[in-house]
Amino acid sequence: MTLPADHLHYPRRRYGMDHDRYAWSMLSDRPPLRWPGDKPLALWINVSLEHFPLNPDGTPVKLPGGMTMPYPDLRHFTLRDYGNRVGAWRVLEALERAGLRASWAVNACLTERHPLILRAALARGDELLGHSWSMDTPHAGGLAVDAESALIERSLGTLRAFSGQPVRGWLSPGKLQSPATPELLHRHGVQWFCDWVNDELPYRFHTAGGDLWSLPLSTEIEDRFVIVDNLHAEGEWADQVIDAFDFLRREGREARAGRLLALSIHPWVIGQPHRIKHLETVLARVKRQDEVWNAHPSEIIDMVQAQT
Amino acid sequence: MMKSDPGLYDPWPWRGRPRITWPGNAQLALWVAPNIEFYELDPPKNPQRAAWLHPYPAVPGYSIRDWGNRVGHMRQMTLLDKYGIRGSISLSTAVIDHHPEIIAMCRERCWEFFTHGIYNTRYTYGMDEAQERAMIAESMDAIERAVGQRPAGYLAPALSHSEVTIDLFAELGGLYTCDLFHDDQPTPVKLRSAQRFVSVPYSLELNDTIVYVVNKIEPRRYGRMIMDAFDRLYAEGATSGTVMCIPTHNYQVSCPHRLKAFEEALEYVTGHSGVWVTTGREIAEHYLAHHYDIAQAAIAATQSGAEG
16 A cells, blocks of 8 residues: 555645644743733633534534434433523522623524523623524534625624624634634624634634634533543542642742633533532632632733733 | 564563563663644545544644643643653654754753654555655654654554554664553564564553543543552562553643642652653663563573473
8 A cells, every 4th residue: 555645745844833823832932921910810711502403404513412312302402401591590690609700602593592591691791702603503614605604694793783792702613613714703803712722821813804812712621521521520520620720820820920711611511400519619719819810701812912 | 464463572471571670770660751743734634544533624633732732841841840750752753843942942851752753643554665664764864853863762653553663663773662562561572674672661551642532531540540550560660670651742631630630640659769760762772781682582481481
């Protein structure tokens, strides 16, 4: 057997990245960022509100969490919908009790199906992020550019009209992107997205129309990844988040440079009655006002922009 | 025609082997092997193995690996410095071009560089012998140019092998392979040439990617696994020297929620006397100088005994 010659050619082997989306930069080489009050750690909590349709199209890819049984998969449909009916209210109450602010990445179809939880989030001043139309509208390679553009426009338009917020931030379902997603987000007025988990602080991401900010939302400590994918016990999830919190807080203090804990949670996972107390444990631990700046993500972007 | 046995080593029972001694009368040789890798966003498609789960651009897979170089590397290196450990780097040699800053920091610390191919998204599968030889040779030359020393070890990219992988590496001047997981001591490797060449244990069971991604193990359990493995190998090493390898990836073990458990394990294993904290090359060279011939004779005697 012989491989085609291009398998031994390396045309993108050069200094920096093998693409032109952003510059290569080690976190430790950058000028320190300062958070308000010189606190060592910014805390960003994002709640993803997701809708998984009963009749998924599943193209160009299927996202985790969707229907897996023969139609009609009532089991998965209702278990996910539980998150928006019940779990999200538990999460909201946990945030209220801890006195913590959050952002909510919202599948725009939920403005019709579950408006009250969104109104409650808006009433406490939380920030909404674009999160496409549903968990059956992945932005992945294979999606036609025109269709993706219309999808982004419809999702953002719906969310902006519903909330009255500018909706500056975006999270793609499953953190997937098509080759055109960054350009299309920029064209539709998005200023930052959180799909690329390649950093812990915001950095400039290039598109043909101008730069976006990339604000990574860690997958590694999200509830869904740890509890559903890795099958770790709820208490283990809490330990991991707290270990990350302690590590980043200490690094920020010692380096005299702001760090960020980006905590991603899903009400259909953490809002279950046997799990919610572990979120409460985490929130009680991370709410330390002396060392933590609990920020909305767009505030983090503004703070970084002001220093660069 | 596929073989039923790779034919790279003979059976050789754990009990009754000639005694291995390590420098300073150590019981155990401990080496840490950080994989420093580059994964391409858009590699040529290998006919037998897909590089990414998702269509181009595979943001989730690519971006966490990039996190390892941008953020994780420095954290792991800081920890290894603290415990006086020189890493033995399993290097995607394209990192020399993409991220020379990382190479420079590791050179300053006198870490060992061994080859792990050019990119971890270029698999050996389907290469003919000349192609594989050219790929391995190019990777060895790149390390020699960058750090002034020809690499002694090889771990095939993404553990993708052919029947002649180890022969080719040996013929190009290599001393040891990390691709065989059959033992807790170095062993001679049988090649098509008469070259003296060894396998240095590189534990797949303690490899953080296998632990975290394949086996989905909790960080604190990984820490306990390292300590338990150490206890047993250390105790057995009182009879005949053993090897313990901790293979790591800067995008796995360096995550903020995993570092605490890893640090506790490093503190434990380096806190014992009688531990030779060393590198893959030093283990291979010591074994070749002091134990290889004795082992060959003992294996031959075992084989003739088994036949007689």
